[in-house]
Amino acid sequence: MDLRYSDAEQAFRSSLRAWLDATLPGLPPRPSPDDWPGRRAYDTHWQRLLFDAGYAGVDWPTEGGGRGSSAVEELIFKEELERAHAPYVGVNFVGLLHAGPTIIAEGTPEQRARFLPPILRGEEVWCQGFSEPNAGSDLASMRTRAVRDGDDYVVTGQKIWTSHAEVADHCELLVRTGPEDSRHRGISWLILPVDSPGVDIRPLHTIAGSTEFAELFLDEVRVPVANRVGEENDGWRVTMVTLSFERGTAFVGDLLEAVELLSTTVALARRTGAWADPGVRRQAGHLRAELDALWALTKRNVSQAARTGIPGVGGTYFKLAYSETRHKLGEFSLALLDRAGLAAHDLEGSDGLGVLPAGTMVEDWLRGISLTIAAGTSQIQRNIVGERILGLPKEPQAAAAGRKG
């Protein structure tokens, strides 16, 4: 167990830091969260800067045009970007972290040549069409149908939680090509051009007041068969393959953001006088212990991925623990704001010392609620830990559904 960075890793960090120092001051002002065209322009410009500097696809294998960095360098990359307050991956998320790696692993040479370079250069944006209104935790029950018609599939159905759909060029779409009850065995993975006739996008408003994702309605949309990645009815495996690209760094930015929020919260507690209260100090101390442990767990997961190519079970443990910690941190900061937290934006303090960070804190508290839901609810995660790691018997319904499929 060694927590020291090697000379090569430190050199990577220094040159990245120097580049960030030189580049970040020249960025345009950030667009407002609801200005989607502005966000697309901003995020794709940032991606282009990364590309020109050789930092595009730092976690992609070289055969896909990426930097092919080690999992440790990837960790350093994400850590430095967060510490420098560099732009978040933003609208490039699905392309860089999901669709791109899938096409690298499972796409044809033509698909790779067509779709990968525009992702790395920040020219094309992707969204994800996996979940459906009636297929959430039970994703394999999805019903969006694709019927073969000559060189096309004709796709009809509905997707939900489609992040960045309003500004996306392509959608990675899971469709049912097998019989209705074929579950995992009758799903295919398609590339849907979002501007195809028959695609209707309706934004969903979140409890945080933003439009982070949308519903996607598909009415007899024609998708070329050439846009299928992997074999017909093999889309479930294709999707799972991509998950193995995750090397334990998915939450690095998020976690460091939480560390910073804790500092902001402590500063607020000192300003209001709440820091004199041992109960408040102990809550803060406890949160520090949890965040430190989660940072160490991230390093463990990354180290395992660096050795074996895939992260171990630590990712599931991380997500369960992190989402709980984040909830606690949100509640803690909100309690310190007291009634100033009734505003969901920064507001002037009465002490003449400037604004109180209610905007960040309220938004963070609300966004934190999604952590125990998105990418597998905490209840599903606990089933996974119980069944796959601890070897406890399967859920009765899951066992029955598995037999049926």
Place this chain on the structure above:
Amino acid sequence: MDFEVTEFQSELAAGIRRLCEGRFPLESIRSREGTDQVIDRGGWKELGDAGVFHLCLAEEAGGVGLGLAEAALVFEELGRSLVPGPLVASHLAAGLVDGADDGTVVVGLVERPVPGAVGTGVLPVVVEHLADLDVLLVLSGEGIERLDPGALAADPLPRPMDPLTPVWSVADLPAGEPLAGADVAAWWRRDGAVLTAALQVGMAQWACDLAVAYAKERVQFGRPIGGFQAVKHLCADMAVRAEVARIAVQAAAVTVDQPDVGDGPVAAAGAKLLADEAAVTNGRSCIQVHGGMGFTWEVPAHLAYKRARVLATTFGTDDVLAEELADSLAPPGPS
């Protein structure tokens, strides 16, 4: 950076696990329940021969010269087997008290109450394992003193909370022979917190394993209770808690060994805080998963719960640790 347990480290831990399974099976540990001497001196000597106490002692001093990281892995195994006795104190004392290093001398430790602190003068000083001790050390802010346990005026407390941690009450802890100064006391607190936390992680894992095994075999409503989410999720939370605490302990140990990567005392406090919580909560959940049987003396679920409570009172209680961590975020008092 490679924060994975090395092959050497996992072999070391596996060796200690085999030793514990062979030398300290649960039924033999339990045969001493409720007695005032729970330490098997032969077994203690074998732990000494295996390096448990002199693992971190420099080679020129007769030790193995390994780091706290290795010791933490070893102590996790000791915790997992519920080995009773002042393991942490005897480990810390190696090199300072003759015979501690090879397990021929059993060394205990007690904290001197801080004048004016909450409880001082009202709550008695409670000493563990007194009848088993050859040497009793007293830890305070000023340093470490040595007392003769045989000469100490102490009243046995007839019903110890943990049947494998016999306890004595001491009305007035005399001054002892000075053995080390404040600097040694400070690193004892830090390393003692890490190693105690490692024992807690071992017990948290033991409790999780025991609960999972029971949940697989206990049938109600026609199926094993582990198939029901209510029970399954209790078990999953136990596994997560143990793992997060384990990582915190290992990171703290490595941070002590590699001071340039972070703040050792802060990492130690965080690790102890999370490990105490994991052991106590998992102990409680383990009883819960066992239902009515968990409330019986016969089922060993209560042993980990009780021992976890004992260890939680040593090398920093949760409130003290949480305040230390808070001080690391900002100095106390108004800004």
